[in-house]
Amino acid sequence: MDAAVRVLDRVGFHQMRIKDVTHEAGVATGLFYHYFKDLRQLVDEVLDAHIAEFEAVDVIEREVSKGDWFNRLRAHYEICVRVHAEHPGIMRCIAQFSADDPVFRERWKRSFNRRLDLLVEVFPYVFPDCRLSTPEVELLVHGLSGVGKELMAEYYIDRDPVLRQVELSQEAMAEWLAALLYRGLFACNPPAEQLRHAQQILTIRRN
Amino acid sequence: MDAAVRVLDRVGFHQMRIKDVTHEAGVATGLFYHYFKDLRQLVDEVLDAHIAEFEAVDVIEREVSKGDWFNRLRAHYEICVRVHAEHPGIMRCIAQFSADDPVFRERWKRSFNRRLDLLVEVFPYVFPDCRLSTPEVELLVHGLSGVGKELMAEYYIDRDPVLRQVELSQEAMAEWLAALLYRGLFACNPPAEQLRHAQQILTIRRN
Protein backbone atom coordinates (compact mmCIF):
# COMPACT_ATOMS: atom_id res chain seq x y z
CA MET A 1 0.00 0.00 0.00
CA ASP A 2 1.81 3.09 -1.20
CA ALA A 3 -0.64 5.35 0.61
CA ALA A 4 0.96 4.01 3.78
CA VAL A 5 4.39 5.04 2.56
CA ARG A 6 3.18 8.59 2.02
CA VAL A 7 1.62 8.73 5.48
CA LEU A 8 4.70 7.25 7.14
CA ASP A 9 6.73 9.83 5.32
CA ARG A 10 4.53 12.67 6.49
CA VAL A 11 3.62 11.84 10.07
CA GLY A 12 5.99 9.06 11.14
CA PHE A 13 5.26 5.68 12.58
CA HIS A 14 3.86 6.60 15.96
CA GLN A 15 1.46 9.27 14.78
CA MET A 16 0.05 7.18 11.96
CA ARG A 17 -3.61 6.23 12.34
CA ILE A 18 -5.67 3.75 10.38
CA LYS A 19 -7.89 6.58 9.20
CA ASP A 20 -4.85 8.44 7.88
CA VAL A 21 -3.99 5.51 5.67
CA THR A 22 -7.47 4.74 4.39
CA HIS A 23 -8.16 8.42 3.80
CA GLU A 24 -4.86 8.85 1.96
CA ALA A 25 -5.75 5.83 -0.15
CA GLY A 26 -9.25 7.22 -0.74
CA VAL A 27 -11.12 4.21 0.65
CA ALA A 28 -13.35 3.50 3.63
CA THR A 29 -11.92 2.83 7.05
CA GLY A 30 -13.30 -0.67 7.33
CA LEU A 31 -11.52 -1.80 4.20
CA PHE A 32 -8.25 -1.64 6.04
CA TYR A 33 -9.12 -4.86 7.84
CA HIS A 34 -9.54 -6.80 4.63
CA TYR A 35 -5.89 -6.36 3.93
CA PHE A 36 -4.15 -6.02 7.28
CA LYS A 37 -4.61 -7.19 10.81
CA ASP A 38 -3.38 -3.93 12.28
CA LEU A 39 -1.04 -1.04 11.66
CA ARG A 40 1.98 -2.91 12.91
CA GLN A 41 1.50 -5.57 10.26
CA LEU A 42 1.08 -2.97 7.56
CA VAL A 43 4.25 -1.14 8.58
CA ASP A 44 6.06 -4.43 8.84
CA GLU A 45 5.11 -5.30 5.27
CA VAL A 46 5.95 -1.88 3.92
CA LEU A 47 9.38 -1.85 5.53
CA ASP A 48 10.07 -5.43 4.56
CA ALA A 49 9.35 -4.61 0.97
CA HIS A 50 11.77 -1.72 1.11
CA ILE A 51 14.47 -3.71 2.82
CA ALA A 52 14.09 -6.38 0.15
CA GLU A 53 14.43 -3.70 -2.49
CA PHE A 54 17.59 -2.37 -0.86
CA GLU A 55 19.00 -5.87 -0.76
CA ALA A 56 18.25 -6.37 -4.44
CA VAL A 57 20.37 -3.36 -5.39
CA ASP A 58 22.98 -4.76 -3.14
CA VAL A 59 23.23 -8.07 -5.00
CA ILE A 60 23.73 -6.28 -8.29
CA GLU A 61 26.72 -4.36 -7.00
CA ARG A 62 28.78 -7.34 -5.97
CA GLU A 63 31.26 -7.17 -8.79
CA VAL A 64 34.03 -5.68 -6.65
CA SER A 65 37.03 -7.98 -6.29
CA LYS A 66 37.32 -9.76 -2.96
CA GLY A 67 40.67 -8.40 -1.89
CA ASP A 68 39.95 -4.80 -2.71
CA TRP A 69 38.79 -3.70 0.70
CA PHE A 70 38.55 -0.04 0.12
CA ASN A 71 36.24 -0.51 -2.81
CA ARG A 72 34.18 -3.04 -0.91
CA LEU A 73 33.68 -0.56 1.87
CA ARG A 74 32.90 2.12 -0.64
CA ALA A 75 30.28 -0.09 -2.29
CA HIS A 76 28.78 -0.77 1.14
CA TYR A 77 28.49 2.92 1.90
CA GLU A 78 27.23 3.76 -1.55
CA ILE A 79 24.25 1.56 -0.91
CA CYS A 80 23.68 2.98 2.59
CA VAL A 81 24.00 6.53 1.41
CA ARG A 82 21.69 5.96 -1.50
CA VAL A 83 18.88 4.51 0.57
CA HIS A 84 19.23 7.35 3.06
CA ALA A 85 19.31 10.02 0.40
CA GLU A 86 16.48 8.61 -1.67
CA HIS A 87 14.19 7.28 1.04
CA PRO A 88 14.70 9.49 4.07
CA GLY A 89 11.10 9.00 5.22
CA ILE A 90 11.41 5.25 5.16
CA MET A 91 14.72 5.40 6.93
CA ARG A 92 13.28 7.54 9.68
CA CYS A 93 10.49 5.04 10.03
CA ILE A 94 12.94 2.16 10.16
CA ALA A 95 14.77 3.95 12.95
CA GLN A 96 11.54 4.48 14.90
CA PHE A 97 10.33 0.95 14.41
CA SER A 98 13.74 -0.46 15.32
CA ALA A 99 13.92 1.49 18.54
CA ASP A 100 10.71 -0.24 19.66
CA ASP A 101 10.75 -3.70 18.26
CA PRO A 102 13.78 -5.89 19.01
CA VAL A 103 12.78 -8.47 16.40
CA PHE A 104 12.62 -5.94 13.63
CA ARG A 105 15.78 -4.25 14.89
CA GLU A 106 17.63 -7.52 14.56
CA ARG A 107 16.31 -8.06 11.05
CA TRP A 108 17.34 -4.59 9.94
CA LYS A 109 20.74 -4.83 11.55
CA ARG A 110 21.39 -8.10 9.75
CA SER A 111 20.37 -6.62 6.46
CA PHE A 112 22.59 -3.63 7.07
CA ASN A 113 25.62 -5.52 8.28
CA ARG A 114 25.37 -8.41 5.87
CA ARG A 115 27.80 -6.74 3.53
CA LEU A 116 30.35 -6.58 6.32
CA ASP A 117 29.99 -10.20 7.31
CA LEU A 118 32.51 -11.26 4.73
CA LEU A 119 34.98 -9.12 6.59
CA VAL A 120 34.35 -11.04 9.79
CA GLU A 121 34.82 -14.33 7.96
CA VAL A 122 38.08 -13.54 6.27
CA PHE A 123 39.48 -11.47 9.12
CA PRO A 124 41.94 -14.17 10.22
CA TYR A 125 43.40 -14.32 6.71
CA VAL A 126 43.59 -10.57 6.25
CA PHE A 127 45.22 -10.12 9.65
CA PRO A 128 47.16 -13.31 10.25
CA ASP A 129 49.14 -11.82 13.15
CA CYS A 130 45.99 -11.16 15.04
CA ARG A 131 44.77 -13.76 17.54
CA LEU A 132 41.24 -12.46 18.12
CA SER A 133 38.43 -15.01 18.36
CA THR A 134 35.44 -14.83 16.04
CA PRO A 135 33.13 -13.19 18.57
CA GLU A 136 35.83 -10.64 19.29
CA VAL A 137 36.12 -9.86 15.61
CA GLU A 138 32.36 -9.54 15.39
CA LEU A 139 32.45 -7.08 18.24
CA LEU A 140 35.18 -5.13 16.54
CA VAL A 141 33.41 -4.93 13.21
CA HIS A 142 30.16 -3.95 14.91
CA GLY A 143 31.98 -1.18 16.70
CA LEU A 144 33.46 0.14 13.50
CA SER A 145 30.31 -0.28 11.44
CA GLY A 146 28.79 2.56 13.45
CA VAL A 147 30.94 4.97 11.47
CA GLY A 148 28.62 7.28 9.62
CA LYS A 149 25.29 5.88 10.75
CA GLU A 150 24.28 8.85 12.81
CA LEU A 151 25.85 11.17 10.33
CA MET A 152 23.71 9.80 7.52
CA ALA A 153 20.62 10.17 9.70
CA GLU A 154 21.44 13.76 10.53
CA TYR A 155 22.43 14.67 7.02
CA TYR A 156 19.69 12.98 5.02
CA ILE A 157 16.81 12.52 7.46
CA ASP A 158 17.00 15.46 9.86
CA ARG A 159 18.80 17.57 7.28
CA ASP A 160 20.78 19.30 10.02
CA PRO A 161 21.48 22.80 8.70
CA VAL A 162 25.03 22.94 10.07
CA LEU A 163 26.00 19.73 8.32
CA ARG A 164 24.08 20.72 5.22
CA GLN A 165 26.47 23.62 4.75
CA VAL A 166 28.73 21.00 3.29
CA GLU A 167 27.33 19.92 -0.02
CA LEU A 168 28.32 16.38 -0.76
CA SER A 169 27.29 14.15 -3.59
CA GLN A 170 26.20 10.67 -2.59
CA GLU A 171 29.43 9.33 -4.05
CA ALA A 172 31.53 11.75 -2.07
CA MET A 173 29.76 10.99 1.19
CA ALA A 174 30.17 7.27 0.63
CA GLU A 175 33.83 7.69 -0.14
CA TRP A 176 34.51 9.75 2.97
CA LEU A 177 32.79 7.27 5.20
CA ALA A 178 34.51 4.33 3.55
CA ALA A 179 37.85 6.08 4.01
CA LEU A 180 37.17 6.70 7.71
CA LEU A 181 36.16 3.11 8.31
CA TYR A 182 39.16 1.94 6.31
CA ARG A 183 41.47 3.92 8.55
CA GLY A 184 39.86 2.50 11.66
CA LEU A 185 40.25 -0.99 10.31
CA PHE A 186 43.72 -0.85 8.80
CA ALA A 187 45.27 2.04 10.73
CA CYS A 188 46.38 3.59 7.47
CA ASN A 189 44.98 5.53 4.58
CA PRO A 190 43.27 3.91 1.64
CA PRO A 191 45.33 3.85 -1.59
CA ALA A 192 45.50 7.46 -2.79
CA GLU A 193 44.86 6.55 -6.40
CA GLN A 194 41.43 5.13 -5.54
CA LEU A 195 40.18 8.37 -4.01
CA ARG A 196 37.96 10.40 -6.26
CA HIS A 197 36.42 12.86 -3.79
CA ALA A 198 38.11 12.51 -0.45
CA GLN A 199 41.76 13.14 -1.26
CA GLN A 200 41.79 15.61 1.60
CA ILE A 201 41.63 12.77 4.05
CA LEU A 202 45.28 12.08 3.28
CA THR A 203 46.14 15.41 4.85
CA ILE A 204 44.50 14.47 8.14
CA ARG A 205 47.62 13.28 9.91
CA ARG A 206 49.81 14.50 12.69
CA ASN A 207 52.77 16.34 11.29
CA MET B 1 9.73 10.11 40.40
CA ASP B 2 11.82 6.98 40.68
CA ALA B 3 8.75 4.81 40.17
CA ALA B 4 8.79 6.14 36.62
CA VAL B 5 12.37 4.97 36.17
CA ARG B 6 11.43 1.47 37.21
CA VAL B 7 8.48 1.40 34.83
CA LEU B 8 10.53 2.81 31.96
CA ASP B 9 13.07 0.15 32.69
CA ARG B 10 10.50 -2.61 32.64
CA VAL B 11 8.10 -1.72 29.84
CA GLY B 12 9.82 1.00 27.82
CA PHE B 13 8.63 4.40 26.83
CA HIS B 14 5.82 3.54 24.43
CA GLN B 15 4.14 0.94 26.60
CA MET B 16 4.22 3.05 29.73
CA ARG B 17 0.78 4.10 31.02
CA ILE B 18 -0.09 6.63 33.68
CA LYS B 19 -1.62 3.86 35.75
CA ASP B 20 1.63 1.90 35.58
CA VAL B 21 3.48 4.78 37.14
CA THR B 22 0.98 5.65 39.87
CA HIS B 23 0.52 2.00 40.72
CA GLU B 24 4.26 1.44 40.89
CA ALA B 25 4.52 4.47 43.15
CA GLY B 26 1.62 3.18 45.26
CA VAL B 27 -0.59 6.28 44.84
CA ALA B 28 -3.90 7.08 43.20
CA THR B 29 -4.15 7.72 39.47
CA GLY B 30 -5.38 11.28 39.82
CA LEU B 31 -2.35 12.32 41.81
CA PHE B 32 -0.27 12.07 38.69
CA TYR B 33 -1.74 15.33 37.44
CA HIS B 34 -0.62 17.27 40.50
CA TYR B 35 2.95 16.71 39.47
CA PHE B 36 2.98 16.34 35.72
CA LYS B 37 1.03 17.57 32.75
CA ASP B 38 1.35 14.28 30.91
CA LEU B 39 3.63 11.31 30.42
CA ARG B 40 5.82 13.10 27.94
CA GLN B 41 6.67 15.76 30.51
CA LEU B 42 7.44 13.13 33.13
CA VAL B 43 9.73 11.23 30.82
CA ASP B 44 11.35 14.45 29.75
CA GLU B 45 12.13 15.32 33.35
CA VAL B 46 13.37 11.86 34.23
CA LEU B 47 15.69 11.75 31.24
CA ASP B 48 16.86 15.30 31.79
CA ALA B 49 17.81 14.47 35.34
CA HIS B 50 19.80 11.50 34.14
CA ILE B 51 21.53 13.42 31.39
CA ALA B 52 22.47 16.07 33.94
CA GLU B 53 23.87 13.37 36.18
CA PHE B 54 25.91 11.95 33.31
CA GLU B 55 27.24 15.41 32.58
CA ALA B 56 28.25 15.89 36.19
CA VAL B 57 30.46 12.80 36.13
CA ASP B 58 31.82 14.12 32.94
CA VAL B 59 32.98 17.41 34.48
CA ILE B 60 34.83 15.57 37.22
CA GLU B 61 36.85 13.57 34.75
CA ARG B 62 38.34 16.48 32.89
CA GLU B 63 41.84 16.21 34.30
CA VAL B 64 43.30 14.66 31.15
CA SER B 65 45.90 16.85 29.47
CA LYS B 66 44.72 18.65 26.35
CA GLY B 67 47.20 17.21 23.92
CA ASP B 68 46.81 13.63 24.99
CA TRP B 69 44.21 12.59 22.45
CA PHE B 70 44.14 8.93 23.11
CA ASN B 71 43.38 9.45 26.76
CA ARG B 72 40.78 12.07 25.97
CA LEU B 73 39.01 9.63 23.70
CA ARG B 74 39.36 6.96 26.33
CA ALA B 75 37.82 9.24 28.95
CA HIS B 76 34.97 10.00 26.56
CA TYR B 77 34.24 6.33 26.03
CA GLU B 78 34.64 5.49 29.68
CA ILE B 79 31.74 7.80 30.42
CA CYS B 80 29.64 6.44 27.55
CA VAL B 81 30.33 2.87 28.48
CA ARG B 82 29.59 3.50 32.12
CA VAL B 83 26.18 5.05 31.51
CA HIS B 84 25.30 2.22 29.14
CA ALA B 85 26.47 -0.47 31.51
CA GLU B 86 24.90 0.99 34.62
CA HIS B 87 21.70 2.44 33.19
CA PRO B 88 20.72 0.23 30.27
CA GLY B 89 17.01 0.86 30.84
CA ILE B 90 17.45 4.59 30.73
CA MET B 91 19.61 4.35 27.66
CA ARG B 92 17.03 2.28 25.86
CA CYS B 93 14.46 4.85 26.78
CA ILE B 94 16.67 7.67 25.54
CA ALA B 95 16.99 5.84 22.24
CA GLN B 96 13.23 5.43 21.94
CA PHE B 97 12.47 8.98 22.89
CA SER B 98 15.16 10.29 20.55
CA ALA B 99 13.81 8.38 17.61
CA ASP B 100 10.50 10.23 18.01
CA ASP B 101 11.28 13.67 19.22
CA PRO B 102 13.73 15.76 17.19
CA VAL B 103 14.10 18.35 19.95
CA PHE B 104 15.10 15.79 22.52
CA ARG B 105 17.30 14.01 20.00
CA GLU B 106 19.22 17.22 19.44
CA ARG B 107 19.65 17.78 23.17
CA TRP B 108 20.92 14.26 23.73
CA LYS B 109 23.25 14.40 20.77
CA ARG B 110 24.75 17.64 22.06
CA SER B 111 25.28 16.16 25.48
CA PHE B 112 26.88 13.11 23.97
CA ASN B 113 29.11 14.91 21.51
CA ARG B 114 30.06 17.80 23.78
CA ARG B 115 33.22 16.04 24.79
CA LEU B 116 34.25 15.80 21.16
CA ASP B 117 33.60 19.46 20.43
CA LEU B 118 37.05 20.38 21.60
CA LEU B 119 38.36 18.19 18.83
CA VAL B 120 36.43 20.15 16.24
CA GLU B 121 37.78 23.42 17.63
CA VAL B 122 41.42 22.50 17.70
CA PHE B 123 41.32 20.41 14.54
CA PRO B 124 43.14 23.03 12.45
CA TYR B 125 46.01 23.10 14.95
CA VAL B 126 46.26 19.35 15.30
CA PHE B 127 46.17 18.86 11.54
CA PRO B 128 47.77 22.00 10.12
CA ASP B 129 48.17 20.46 6.66
CA CYS B 130 44.48 19.93 6.36
CA ARG B 131 42.37 22.58 4.65
CA LEU B 132 38.92 21.39 5.70
CA SER B 133 36.38 24.04 6.70
CA THR B 134 34.73 23.95 10.13
CA PRO B 135 31.48 22.40 8.90
CA GLU B 136 33.49 19.79 7.06
CA VAL B 137 35.36 18.97 10.24
CA GLU B 138 32.09 18.76 12.12
CA LEU B 139 30.82 16.33 9.55
CA LEU B 140 33.95 14.26 9.85
CA VAL B 141 33.85 14.11 13.64
CA HIS B 142 30.16 13.24 13.58
CA GLY B 143 30.89 10.44 11.19
CA LEU B 144 33.60 9.03 13.41
CA SER B 145 31.71 9.56 16.64
CA GLY B 146 29.34 6.81 15.57
CA VAL B 147 32.08 4.28 16.38
CA GLY B 148 30.76 2.03 19.09
CA LYS B 149 27.33 3.55 19.56
CA GLU B 150 25.42 0.64 18.18
CA LEU B 151 27.84 -1.76 19.72
CA MET B 152 27.22 -0.35 23.18
CA ALA B 153 23.48 -0.59 22.61
CA GLU B 154 23.73 -4.20 21.51
CA TYR B 155 26.14 -5.18 24.23
CA TYR B 156 24.65 -3.41 27.23
CA ILE B 157 20.99 -2.84 26.32
CA ASP B 158 20.00 -5.76 24.11
CA ARG B 159 22.70 -7.97 25.63
CA ASP B 160 23.17 -9.74 22.31
CA PRO B 161 24.28 -13.27 23.20
CA VAL B 162 26.83 -13.50 20.41
CA LEU B 163 28.59 -10.35 21.51
CA ARG B 164 28.22 -11.30 25.16
CA GLN B 165 30.47 -14.29 24.53
CA VAL B 166 33.23 -11.76 24.81
CA GLU B 167 33.48 -10.64 28.41
CA LEU B 168 34.83 -7.15 28.56
CA SER B 169 35.25 -4.89 31.55
CA GLN B 170 33.95 -1.38 31.11
CA GLU B 171 37.52 -0.15 30.96
CA ALA B 172 38.45 -2.62 28.28
CA MET B 173 35.42 -1.79 26.15
CA ALA B 174 36.18 1.92 26.44
CA GLU B 175 39.78 1.37 25.50
CA TRP B 176 38.92 -0.70 22.45
CA LEU B 177 36.47 1.86 21.18
CA ALA B 178 38.85 4.73 21.87
CA ALA B 179 41.55 2.88 19.99
CA LEU B 180 39.28 2.31 16.98
CA LEU B 181 38.22 5.93 16.87
CA TYR B 182 41.85 6.99 17.31
CA ARG B 183 42.84 4.94 14.29
CA GLY B 184 40.06 6.45 12.23
CA LEU B 185 41.13 9.91 13.23
CA PHE B 186 44.91 9.64 13.03
CA ALA B 187 45.33 6.73 10.63
CA CYS B 188 47.74 5.11 13.06
CA ASN B 189 47.70 3.17 16.28
CA PRO B 190 47.54 4.82 19.68
CA PRO B 191 50.82 4.79 21.66
CA ALA B 192 51.39 1.17 22.67
CA GLU B 193 52.46 2.07 26.19
CA GLN B 194 49.06 3.59 26.94
CA LEU B 195 47.16 0.42 26.13
CA ARG B 196 46.10 -1.55 29.16
CA HIS B 197 43.54 -3.92 27.66
CA ALA B 198 43.58 -3.61 23.91
CA GLN B 199 47.17 -4.36 23.02
CA GLN B 200 45.86 -6.81 20.46
CA ILE B 201 44.70 -3.95 18.32
CA LEU B 202 48.33 -3.39 17.36
CA THR B 203 48.27 -6.74 15.61
CA ILE B 204 45.40 -5.72 13.39
CA ARG B 205 47.45 -4.64 10.43
CA ARG B 206 48.13 -5.88 6.97
CA ASN B 207 51.32 -7.85 6.92
Place this chain on the structure above:
DNA sequence: GTTGAAGTTGAATTCAAATTCAACAATAAT
Protein backbone atom coordinates in the same frame (compact mmCIF):
# COMPACT_ATOMS: atom_id res chain seq x y z
C1' DG C 1 -29.68 -12.68 -16.27
C1' DT C 2 -28.87 -15.24 -12.13
C1' DT C 3 -25.74 -16.54 -8.71
C1' DG C 4 -22.22 -16.04 -5.55
C1' DA C 5 -17.70 -14.52 -4.21
C1' DA C 6 -14.98 -10.79 -3.32
C1' DG C 7 -14.60 -5.94 -2.59
C1' DT C 8 -16.40 -1.80 -0.28
C1' DT C 9 -18.97 1.30 2.74
C1' DG C 10 -19.38 4.18 7.02
C1' DA C 11 -22.23 4.44 11.01
C1' DA C 12 -22.42 1.97 15.34
C1' DT C 13 -19.92 -0.19 18.82
C1' DT C 14 -16.22 -1.37 21.76
C1' DC C 15 -12.28 -0.38 24.10
C1' DA C 16 -8.44 1.41 26.58
C1' DA C 17 -6.53 5.01 28.35
C1' DA C 18 -6.53 10.00 29.64
C1' DT C 19 -8.55 13.37 32.35
C1' DT C 20 -11.65 15.56 35.65
C1' DC C 21 -13.45 16.40 40.03
C1' DA C 22 -15.92 16.53 44.37
C1' DA C 23 -14.84 14.79 48.61
C1' DC C 24 -11.64 13.61 52.10
C1' DA C 25 -6.99 13.68 54.89
C1' DA C 26 -2.89 15.58 56.61
C1' DT C 27 -0.31 19.22 57.84
C1' DA C 28 1.01 23.87 58.76
C1' DA C 29 -0.09 28.67 60.13
C1' DT C 30 -2.32 31.79 63.18
Place this chain on the structure above:
DNA sequence: ATTATTGTTGAATTTGAATTCAACTTCAAC
Protein backbone atom coordinates in the same frame (compact mmCIF):
# COMPACT_ATOMS: atom_id res chain seq x y z
C1' DA D 1 -8.84 25.20 68.19
C1' DT D 2 -9.69 27.07 63.80
C1' DT D 3 -8.60 27.88 59.30
C1' DA D 4 -6.12 27.41 55.13
C1' DT D 5 -3.25 25.06 52.21
C1' DT D 6 -1.71 21.33 50.16
C1' DG D 7 -1.80 16.40 49.22
C1' DT D 8 -4.61 12.40 48.02
C1' DT D 9 -8.38 9.44 46.54
C1' DG D 10 -10.79 6.66 42.92
C1' DA D 11 -15.15 6.53 40.62
C1' DA D 12 -17.21 8.94 36.76
C1' DT D 13 -16.57 11.05 32.50
C1' DT D 14 -14.42 12.17 28.22
C1' DT D 15 -11.75 11.21 24.47
C1' DG D 16 -10.09 9.32 20.41
C1' DA D 17 -9.01 5.66 17.98
C1' DA D 18 -9.68 0.56 16.90
C1' DT D 19 -12.81 -2.72 15.43
C1' DT D 20 -17.14 -4.76 13.86
C1' DC D 21 -20.76 -5.54 10.80
C1' DA D 22 -24.97 -5.56 8.05
C1' DA D 23 -25.92 -3.71 3.86
C1' DC D 24 -24.46 -2.49 -0.71
C1' DT D 25 -21.70 -2.91 -5.15
C1' DT D 26 -18.99 -5.12 -8.74
C1' DC D 27 -18.06 -8.33 -11.58
C1' DA D 28 -16.84 -12.85 -13.28
C1' DA D 29 -18.74 -17.53 -14.08
C1' DC D 30 -22.06 -20.38 -15.83
